[in-house]
Amino acid sequence: MASVSFENLAPQVSRQICKELQQLISDPPEGIKVILNEEDISDIQAIIDGPAGTPYASGHFRVKLVLGKDFPSGPPKGFFLTKIFHPNVSQQGEICVNTLKKDWKPDLGIKHIFLTIKCLLIVPNAESALNEEAGKLLLEHYEDYFQRAKMMTEIHAKVSQNQSNADAHLNEDNSPTEGPTASKKAATDRTVLADKKKPVVKDKKRTLKRL
Incomplete structure (x- = not known):
């Protein structure tokens, strides 16, 4: 899951990404906090808060974007580093969303990608499921899906009381x-x-x- 170094990207692309990251840090979208790795600026990660009204509410999910050498012509890959039970996230954490596949456009920025991932927590897409069990439960037994996803959130995505206080x-x-x-x-x-x-x-x- 190693990300490509910025040295392999065109200089103008590297500058644009740095500019975007600076903007995201100074003016973060609601519920999204970018984590900057000062030793490797190409290590793009963020903490996404689980949206209210979903089984992911009150959870804090760390996600990572991996840029390919052809970025931005080709889409980055997205991964959940925090374990999550979701139809569009594989057990290895890989994210399946059209924005990062067939609907990708080179002018879509880092902010748009993180917002898309957050929206995926609100509206899962069972038709492009990477986790077949989660996709089947979502369609056939929503309450079971909700409880399973909520349990995973409680176990893996909640900040401990000791840490938060x-x-x-x-x-x-x-x-x-x-x-x-x-x-x-x-x-x-x-x-x-x-x-x-x-x-x-x-x-x-x-x-x-x-x-």
Whole structure:
């Protein structure tokens, strides 16, 4: 599943992709967060939030795009790195959607691809199923499909409670819980967290601009 290096792409294509990634980071679509690999800018990944009203709701799914040497004339390949029970996603994670096959157009951008994958979570297509079991359940026993997909989401795509609440519990263990010292430490912790977060975006943008 290794992605082709940007060195194998035309310079103008590489610049366009970097520009798109920078825009996605500064102004991300709702429910989609691009993850930039600063060591390999061609490693295009994102976290897609499961849409409400679907069995994937409250899940967070990591997806990856693999660019071929003929990109953008040829479509990229899409993969779910997070396990998911979906008619259009194989057990190996490969995504089957017309936008990445017969309906591909060279002017479709990275943003459009991620939005298409998110829409696939809302409206699965049983007619082009890579997971035959999921496709059959979707058509014949929707409630069973829904429960199976929901169970997989609960197991593989939910952020753990400990992880999601990590910031909230910074001061709970081995630290003062009240008084001036605790207040001062809490303020310090918030400053440290803010300082840790700020350089990340700057570094990402700086990395993109270098390419």
